Amino acid sequence: MHTAATPTSATPAAAPHVAVFFYGSFMRREVMAKAEFEPETIEVARLGGFDIHIDPHANISRSGQHAVYGILVRATHADLQRLYTMDGVGVFLPQAVLVETEGGKLQPALCYIPPARGHQPADLGYLAHLVSAARGYGFPAWYVERLESFAH
Numbered sequence: 001m002h003t004a005a006t007p008t009s010a011t012p013a014a015a016p017h018v019a020v021f022f023y024g025s026f027m028r029r030e031v032m033a034k035a036e037f038e039p040e041t042i043e044v045a046r047l048g049g050f051d052i053h054i055d056p057h058a059n060i061s062r063s064g065q066h067a068v069y070g071i072l073v074r075a076t077h078a079d080l081q082r083l084y085t086m087d088g089v090g091v092f093l094p095q096a097v098l099v100e101t102e103g104g105k106l107q108p109a110l111c112y113i114p115p116a117r118g119h120q121p122a123d124l125g126y127l128a129h130l131v132s133a134a135r136g137y138g139f140p141a142w143y144v145e146r147l148e149s150f151a152h
Contacts, residue, residue: 015078017074017076018080023069023070025089045101047060047068047100049064050063050068051065051068053150059113059114060113067143069137092112093115099111130147131148
């Protein structure tokens with residue numbers, strides 16, 4: 001007779017991980033570390049059908065003419081809870097999206113999007129960090145220029 005193994009308190013089941021697309025502050029390792037989140041892997045990814053806005057921080061909205069670059073990571077729901085409840089983060093709601101990795105692989109992922117835009121001038125210090133992260137990940141030059149354009 002065969003019985004299925006059941007997890008015990010001595011052998012807890014690993015928390016499931018979900019794919020998540022970050023396009024703003026959470027692309028920066030030091031920001032993720034503040035919530036005790038260090039992803040095992042980070043992949044550059046592109047989210048088509050959306051445009052980025054910096055007003056005063058990054059948010060995205062649907063657009064048939066644009067794409068947003070960011071990173072794809074795997075996180076637990078506990079990781080995401082810690083990230084999105086940090087002081088100063090604001091309200092972001094998870095949505096299902098389909099991103100394309102640098103290798104051309106399509107990957108479903110969660111993407112956290114604020115319910116409304118800020119309609120304020122860009123926070124220039126924040127923007128400088130975002131541009132630095134974009135360059136560090138090797139985002140396309142046109143996209144880095146798009147981010148830099150929010151300084152004007």
